[in-house]
Amino acid sequence: MAFDKNYRRQRIKFRIRKKISGTATTPRLAIYRSNKEIYAQLIDDQNGVTLASASSREKSIASSTVNKTEQAKMVGKAIGEKAVSAGLETVCFDRG
16 A cells, blocks of 8 residues: 555654643744755644744745755754743754
């Protein structure tokens, strides 16, 4: 039985979410990387809200003409700054 990549990604997500859950003090850091863009979110699963987010589509990052690796570093720095400004010091990494 052949499964498509979306089905595979969904199964990986469910497997990880069984073990990892974000709280208000220790949110889940979810990262998604497509072929063109990268997105990062800090998620409180107990309340079902996104506390902070950053992506390579933001004007400050998208306007710079750098490669995808540098864009990913910029997104990481941006989500870190937003986390610190929101008063968050630790996160739980969602490797899905």
